[in-house]
């Protein structure tokens with residue numbers, strides 16, 4: 001039985017919505033993007049939501065808006081996907097990597113130790129869909145001593161008067177924080193709508209804007225929308241109206257807008273997302289039930305009363321194994337054609353970041369998390385029969401290697 005890792009959820013409603021966009025005569029940014037932004041805003045309780053063409057571009061756009069200067073530091077976990085740090089580099093800042101906790105997420109203690117007067121932003125990552133401890137992180141950036149240390153290097157930073165928290169919520173659309181869907185806990189939260197994520201537009205991202213006063217998130221939305229379209233004073237949709245040809249370019253904008261034909265895919269998915277989340281939870285629980293009595297298993301965090309996961313991936317960890325044994329287990333699993341993954345190879349272990357001087361020895365928990373980890377397929381389409389097959393395959397593979 002062949003089990004893919006993370007196929008997109010494409011049903012008749014998705015196809016109908018895309019067809020509607022194609023037949024409408026308008027395929028780039030327009031009504032479908034607007035509708036998707038509204039749906040994501042409702043779901044996340046954010047003040048405003050701007051859709052863009054990827055998480056990565058969205059993060060660069062926001063860091064540039066913040067006014068990051070050479071030498072400015074942005075704290076990121078070492079244990080994440082490369083995009084978290086690459087966005088900082090493209091925006092002209094310096095990623096300061098810190099270690100994670102046993103729950104796979106960035107350690108708040110490690111953030112505290114890494115803060116200097118050069119720190120301008122923190123990008124916590126909701127690994128596998130498990131929200132970070134945002135109460136603690138927001139409290140930290142608002143501590144009087146931390147605020148006193150803050151040195152603004154741009155007008156936006158001056159206006160905020162403290163370190164900005166921009167969460168990498170690439171995995172966590174639909175997760176819960178204090179009994180409501182997450183996305184409004186931090187100043188800025190960005191969801192990825194890439195093909196393997198819970199809600200997808202093939203490629204895409206959604207920026208949740210929750211800047212505190214005196215910022216006006218409606219004004220900010222309008223400003224960012226323009227910045228995401230070459231700083232052009234009229235978007236293509238407005239320009240097509242009769243007599244609406246004249247426009248101006250008022251800055252060095254980026255080309256980061258999402259197309260309607262893409263938005264249509266996500267729009268049809270998000271309308272049924274409550275049901276899709278329930279199916280993800282069913283899959284997650286089936287894994288928990290299968291592995292909880294295995295002496296070697298460490299189950300991923302999913303619900304602690306304050307937070308609930310978006311069940312993006314099932315990050316199984318296996319106790320007391322070496323990295324080589326983990327790799328052997330993956331080889332065994334692959335023989336049964338079950339696709340698995342590893343989240344994540346810590347960035348210091350990747351050639352590019354290692355070349356910049358980051359060393360894995362400085363991030364022992366990131367290495368711990370990585371070398372015990374195997375991510376199992378987790379998506380709504382998985383049937384009970386497929387889940388039985390996957391769990392049996394995984395258990396047999398572990399026993400074969402650890403015998």
Ligand SMILES: *Cc1c(COP(=O)(O)O)cnc(C)c1O
Pocket residue numbers: 053054055056057080081083084125168170171192193194203204205
């Ligand atoms: C997928 C992912 C990203 C990048 O998202 P794109 O939309 O592909 O740019 C960023 N961070 C994490 C943790 C991710 O998994």
